[in-house]
Amino acid sequence: MPNETRLDLAQDVVSLTTSLCNIPSVSLAEGPLADAIEVALRALPHLSVTRDGNAVVARTGLGRPERVVLAGHLDTVPLTEPANLPVRREGDYLVGRGTTDMKGGVAVQLRLAADLTEPNRDITYVFYDVEEISDEHNGLARLARAHPDLLTGDFAVLLEPTDDAVEGGCNGNLTALVHTRGRAAHSARPWMGHNAIHDVAEVLARIERGQLPEAEVDGLTYRQSLNAVGVTGGIAHNVIPDHAVVTVNLRFAPHWDTERAESYLVDEVFAGLEVEIIDRAPGARPGLDRPAAAAFVDALALPVRAKQGWTDVARFSALGIPAVNFGPGEAQYAHADDERCRTDQIVAAEAALRRWLA
Known part of the structure; x- marks a missing residue:
């Protein structure tokens, strides 16, 4: 040594x-x-x-x-x-x-x-x-x-x-990808396709509606938050995008485990949408x-x-x-x-x- x-x-x-x-x-x-x-x-x-x-x-x-x-x-x-x-x-x-x-x-x-x-x-x-x-x-x-x-x-x-x-x-932490799917088309003829990036607006609206209140755990008050932390989509300036992804981060109080936090995102906030959990850490x-x-x-x-x-x-x-x-x-x-x-x-x-x- x-x-x-x-x-x-x-x-x-x-x-x-x-x-x-x-x-x-x-x-x-x-x-x-x-x-x-x-x-x-x-x-x-x-x-x-x-x-x-x-x-x-x-x-x-x-x-x-x-x-x-x-x-x-x-x-x-x-x-x-x-x-x-x-x-x-x-x-x-x-x-x-x-x-x-x-x-x-x-x-x-x-x-x-x-x-x-x-x-x-x-x-x-x-x-x-x-x-x-x-x-x-x-x-x-x-x-x-x-x-x-x-x-x-x-x-x-x-x-x-x-x-x-x-x-x-400490708070728990969960990160997910919310996918929106469309149909590619020439941007001069957008009616021939479906713009996946425009569908991101619904994802963002759900994030706003899905905010959680403060939670008291063992006498301490934890602030919870749900945020879009990244948006990707599109392949060229003249192509209607057929795929977009919103990266979402949830910080949740330690009265929930990661399974409950995941269920909240998948089954409640983004119910009916394509959600991929990529990272989770318990509080x-x-x-x-x-x-x-x-x-x-x-x-x-x-x-x-x-x-x-x-x-x-x-x-x-x-x-x-x-x-x-x-x-x-x-x-x-x-x-x-x-x-x-x-x-x-x-x-x-x-x-x-x-x-x-x-």
């Missing part, structure tokens, strides 16, 4: 964030960072450590009645030119790739892993690879398939950036009624809101583990050329999780 880079888990969390960011880890190239994290964690006798690809899982084994999971991904989107590494300080911010998404959160995990030798709950720390690109590579999904025992717990926290709040669960209930979740919210004493997007908390929900998002950073800076994270948020996130776990 390459050992060129050593992480000092005793340094303060902001300095550790800087160290983590300065080890580039673009998706599918997380090896050096995973190596450094594995070496640092294996030096801690109170943890058992497992490596799977470029994912590292560390667990306490104290026999506590509850086990919680703290999870974060190691990869970042690509660097920009001029390079947004190494990290630099600008006033109250750390600026550079990965500061917000999400090595500030990973630094918090590592500081807790190093210091909490006798936590009040057993803790599983999950550092996984390949979150930022297509789902087929996702390291958390791979762990769930190959080693679900490593992810078991009563409650999970994904340390994605949430800007001084707790974001419970996640926050489970705020669970004792571990309630204790988490009480300890942090921060605002709690619904996560309106989709995150990997849904993978924990699929395993029967309620989960929330909580971590340092403002989502607006994720993936930006000037990605940045307030240092006080990183410090505060570490302190909040210590209150809960120590």
Whole structure:
């Protein structure tokens, strides 16, 4: 195992964030960072450590009645030119790739892993690879398939950036293609054919009629939405098109599963039309009624809101583990050329999780 880079888990969390960011880890190239994290964690006798690809899982084994999971991904989107590494300080911010998404959160995990030798709950720390690109590579999904025992717990926290709040669960996501069919003809003689693109108007009208209201789940309000996100059709300026496609995206609250969401589109909104489902991802209930979740919210004493997007908390929900998002950073800076994270948020996130776990 390459050992060129050593992480000092005793340094303060902001300095550790800087160290983590300065080890580039673009998706599918997380090896050096995973190596450094594995070496640092294996030096801690109170943890058992497992490596799977470029994912590292560390667990306490104290026999506590509850086990919680703290999870974060190691990869970042690509660097920009001029390079947004190494990290630099600008006033109250750390600026550079990965500061917000999400090595500030990973630094918090590592500081807790190093210091909490006798936590009040057993803790599983999950550092996984390949979150930022297509789902087929996702390291958390791979762990769930190959080693679900490593992810078991009563409650999970994904340390994605949430800007001084707790974001419970997440919406589900479904994408469909709605096809309209016509008959090709010369555009000088349109009465000889049937224009499939003109039929798109009915699809768009159904989308407007098919909007869903807000939904309350476990005390949190989720906004639901149905949108056309793409339209294609036509082969030439002088041909009446015989085929058009509207790409439709549905974001639905986690009181529905993907089967119910699909039925809503196919059997209700677009009944009688040709619908092709091309992508689906379940949402996640926050489970705020669970004792571990309630204790988490009480300890942090921060605002709690619904996560309106989709995150990997849904993978924990699929395993029967309620989960929330909580971590340092403002989502607006994720993936930006000037990605940045307030240092006080990183410090505060570490302190909040210590209150809960120590």
